[in-house]
């Protein structure tokens with residue numbers, strides 16, 4: 001059923017074999033996102049909308065439901081990629097083709113309007129852009145698009161097939177992921193907190209950029225607001241903005257623990273947290289680690305009111321190790337653990 005405010009996009013796959021539905025079920029089923037529909041169809045539910053694949057007289061019909069054109073576009077791209085990966089000879093005929101050459105619906109040209117320091121080691125960059133509403137829902141993060149220095153900017157565009165065409169070669173954009181620390185879509189601004197780790201292009205950009213500069217953003221994406229009655233959050237500086245945003249949005253009766261690893265005392269920040277959540281700062285300078293601190297947490301009851309969730313974001317190698325460890329231990333249920341790699345240490 002379509003509800004008020006929802007947008008739909010219909011597509012046809014006249015030559016699709018029935019095995020496509022099974023393939024979709026297997027791909028999304030591995031993430032607990034797929035369910036079977038009567039008649040051999042598959043319904044995929046993701047944070048940003050729903051996709052149904054229904055066997056038709058000739059081939060298959062696809063329907064996407066989402067709340068914004070940006071989400072509809074991202075799901076359309078996901079369906080097209082999935083179908084082409086299954087059989088390169090298949091393509092979806094959409095009832096609303098996109099105009100080739102336009103900017104993708106999830107892309108904005110933003111302007112830097114202010115810079116401040118939310119705490120030692122960070123720069124807060126305030127951006128303004130048109131129509132930021134979709135960036136305030138269904139996803140906490142975006143990609144910052146930094147053009148190559150000393151060249152005219154080439155922004156992404158949409159192909160006739162409705163796919164994003166990314167500038168390549170010398171025009172390629174640097175596109176790191178950042179958390180939207182706070183956003184006011186009505187006033188038309190958002191803040192990004194950039195950790196100055198000292199080695200990256202984005203750190204350099206944040207230090208040098210002046211109000212008035214133009215930058216691209218694409219999103220939102222990469223995980224929605226965590227909602228659980230009992231939450232355990234752990235991460236390093238790159239996860240600080242996400243943890244702070246989750247804690248500030250948590251209901252006052254939320255319970256749990258949060259731990260943030262920073263270099264030292266001067267890198268701690270003021271974060272408004274619900275009274276039932278204990279925030280612990282870990283100091284790298286004293287040899288403290290996320291892994292050791294996570295071993296000390298009080299395990300929440302499996303039937304905690306509002307559910308329980310363990311959320312970890314850190315460097316890739318550590319994230320991989322922790323993901324395997326929690327899967328092996330089995331103390332948290334499937335769907336109760338999120339372990340994300342927020343950066344990759346290229347020196348290991």
Ligand SMILES: Cc1cc2nc3c(=O)[nH]c(=O)nc-3n(C[C@H](O)[C@H](O)[C@H](O)COP(=O)(O)OP(=O)(O)OC[C@H]3O[C@@H](n4cnc5c(N)ncnc54)[C@H](O)[C@@H]3O)c2cc1C
Pocket residue numbers: 141176177178179180192193194195196197199200201202203222237238239241242341342343344345346347
């Ligand atoms: C969902 C998500 C949300 C994120 N949110 C934020 C955020 O809000 N704020 C934020 O600051 N970061 C955030 N990050 C992390 C950020 O995207 C990475 O740190 C990214 O590598 C930064 O790009 P860069 O241009 O600075 O460096 P890159 O060009 O990616 O890398 C250059 C060099 O810097 C090193 N490097 C990258 N990150 C670090 C680090 N943290 N410490 C030490 N060395 C590093 C790399 O190993 C490499 O050698 C987020 C990542 C994800 C996936």
